[in-house]
Amino acid sequence: MSHLRSISFAAILSLSIVPTLAYGQNVPEKRQIPQSSQARSSVKPAEIPEVRSLLNDSEALPAEFASDVSLTLVENGFVRNRALKAKVITRAFEKASTAQDEVMRRPFGASVEETSQGLHAIASSVTGLNRISLQARVVQQVVATDPRKARQLFESMQPPQLTPVSCNENWYFVPDSYYDALAAILQRDFSDREIADGNRAGYLSSITRHTQYHVQLVPLARLLSAGDFTEQELRTIVPVYAAMLAEVHGDPLSFSILMSAPDRVFGTITRLLTSLARRNLDTRALLQAFRDYMVLNFKEPTCDATKSSNGPKSSLPAAIVQFNETFQSRLSAMNLSVIGEDEIKSNAKASGVDEPLPSRWNSLTYFQLLESVQNLNTPLTQKELAEGRTENDAKWLSQAQDVLTQLSTWSNEGEPEADYFHQKAIFLETLAQRTIGTSLHAEVLDAFVRFLEQNSYQEVTPVDWFFCAKLLLAKNAGPNSANSDLRRLVDSREPVLSVYARLQYLLQSAKQMPTGKHASEGTDDRDRK
Numbered sequence: 001m002s003h004l005r006s007i008s009f010a011a012i013l014s015l016s017i018v019p020t021l022a023y024g025q026n027v028p029e030k031r032q033i034p035q036s037s038q039a040r041s042s043v044k045p046a047e048i049p050e051v052r053s054l055l056n057d058s059e060a061l062p063a064e065f066a067s068d069v070s071l072t073l074v075e076n077g078f079v080r081n082r083a084l085k086a087k088v089i090t091r092a093f094e095k096a097s098t099a100q101d102e103v104m105r106r107p108f109g110a111s112v113e114e115t116s117q118g119l120h121a122i123a124s125s126v127t128g129l130n131r132i133s134l135q136a137r138v139v140q141q142v143v144a145t146d147p148r149k150a151r152q153l154f155e156s157m158q159p160p161q162l163t164p165v166s167c168n169e170n171w172y173f174v175p176d177s178y179y180d181a182l183a184a185i186l187q188r189d190f191s192d193r194e195i196a197d198g199n200r201a202g203y204l205s206s207i208t209r210h211t212q213y214h215v216q217l218v219p220l221a222r223l224l225s226a227g228d229f230t231e232q233e234l235r236t237i238v239p240v241y242a243a244m245l246a247e248v249h250g251d252p253l254s255f256s257i258l259m260s261a262p263d264r265v266f267g268t269i270t271r272l273l274t275s276l277a278r279r280n281l282d283t284r285a286l287l288q289a290f291r292d293y294m295v296l297n298f299k300e301p302t303c304d305a306t307k308s309s310n311g312p313k314s315s316l317p318a319a320i321v322q323f324n325e326t327f328q329s330r331l332s333a334m335n336l337s338v339i340g341e342d343e344i345k346s347n348a349k350a351s352g353v354d355e356p357l358p359s360r361w362n363s364l365t366y367f368q369l370l371e372s373v374q375n376l377n378t379p380l381t382q383k384e385l386a387e388g389r390t391e392n393d394a395k396w397l398s399q400a401q402d403v404l405t406q407l408s409t410w411s412n413e414g415e416p417e418a419d420y421f422h423q424k425a426i427f428l429e430t431l432a433q434r435t436i437g438t439s440l441h442a443e444v445l446d447a448f449v450r451f452l453e454q455n456s457y458q459e460v461t462p463v464d465w466f467f468c469a470k471l472l473l474a475k476n477a478g479p480n481s482a483n484s485d486l487r488r489l490v491d492s493r494e495p496v497l498s499v500y501a502r503l504q505y506l507l508q509s510a511k512q513m514p515t516g517k518h519a520s521e522g523t524d525d526r527d528r529k
Contacts, residue, residue: 064099096134121171123467136181147189164251167303179219201236225272242289256303259319
């Protein structure tokens with residue numbers, strides 16, 4: 001399992017450098033791949049029909065995809081006509097409001113790729129197809145040119161709807177994009193008069209007062225320390241943040257995750273304290289509040305992530321030991337003591353002790369196929385090399401063909417649909433990657449495409465399906481891939497895959513074009529309607 005696991009995460013990491021993609025629908029059969037940048041270099045911006053086609057094709061797709069394709073085109077400079085751009089962005093914001101996922105999730109813990117919940121979190125963190133992330137992208141686009149409109153959009157957003165996560169889960173919420181959009185609004189939309197009158201401080205204070213979850217604390221503190229707030233504003237906002245911080249509790253998994261690697265939260269609070277001290281502002285209330293926050297939450301039931309220190313001289317949790325070491329000098333200067341063992345003693349039972357962990361896959365077919373796939377990745381032995389065997393030789397291709405046949409005939413027999421989908425997709429992606437450059441690759445790619453066509457985003461979550469489609473495109477339709485691979489995806493009967501391939505090509509071609517050549521800048525009357 002370890003080898004396949006490494007393949008999965010290598011694929012995920014590689015996606016961080018792949019351009020953001022989106023998808024549409026109503027794709028005519030055998031659609032032509034867009035002309036190369038060299039062939040289009042003399043075409044006027046308003047004469048590129050592919051941008052309008054992609055915008056039109058996205059309209060009837062599920063909300064998150066319709067929003068994403070429009071935003072991708074805008075973000076990459078394909079829509080510059082003001083009237084058209086305003087219409088596209090407004091529509092993207094509206095579509096995003098009904099996205100199936102509310103907030104981004106991120107995986108945590110061991111073996112997350114062997115559970116459907118963990119893989120959904122991986123897919124969520126890679127794709128960003130959730131309401132908050134999509135609407136925040138709209139705000140970030142608008143704020144540069146129309147700060148007041150961006151503020152109106154932000155205020156119409158419902159704040160992140162978070163809930164406590166059980167200790168037996170292997171994921172947590174990440175609402176950071178909401179606060180990144182808020183930071184842009186605070187920086188660009190408030191006039192000097194509004195700032196002097198305290199309107200900006202009041203605006204942020206109001207949002208801060210309603211903070212209830214651990215995952216919101218770091219992005220808010222980062223906003224405070226990095227923002228261009230006046231001293232008077234900080235005198236208003238920081239006490240509100242401190243009062244809120246001292247009362248945040250519950251949601252033990254999120255707290256435990258925060259404390260399992262506390263450098264992030266400790267570093268953010270330290271930077272905020274340093275920023276306040278540099279302006280000769282009082283830091284005691286904030287430091288006291290953070291100390292109270294640590295004591296309050298360590299007295300409550302926690303998950304396994306908040307383990308005791310391994311040091312011989314202390315039975316304190318490791319995060320408390322690090323807190324004391326990090327803030328000792330500041331605490332002493334404020335006549336505050338480090339946190340002692342007696343302060344966090346509690347008779348409460350650790351949360352989640354009796355809760356079962358997420359169910360790991362136990363399908364017999366899955367494990368048999370897993371062994372077969374792993375065997376394909378086993379290097380040849382010295383004996384085999386001495387016998388004249390070579391990598392990807394006829395014998396290896398025969399073994400790979402057998403695996404592909406097994407995968408093609410594997411059907412779901414009673415497993416949860418999401419489990420079956422993830423298991424088969426992982427194997428097909430691995431086999432597609434492993435056979436690149438061989439005579440079998442085209443057949444594997446076709447099998448992967450058929451699988452995604454037959455198992456649509458209506459049968460599993462859109463985010464999970466989209467993640468697998470994105471892997472397929474990233475690995476098999478990159479800039480160095482054969483044109484035939486990209487054409488297979490363009491010709492897919494699944495509109496999502498077809499439009500993705502067209503968009504992938506458009507993005508790649510645009511990188512080679514002179515600045516401004518790929519934008520839809522026409523002022524045609526249709527854009528003004």
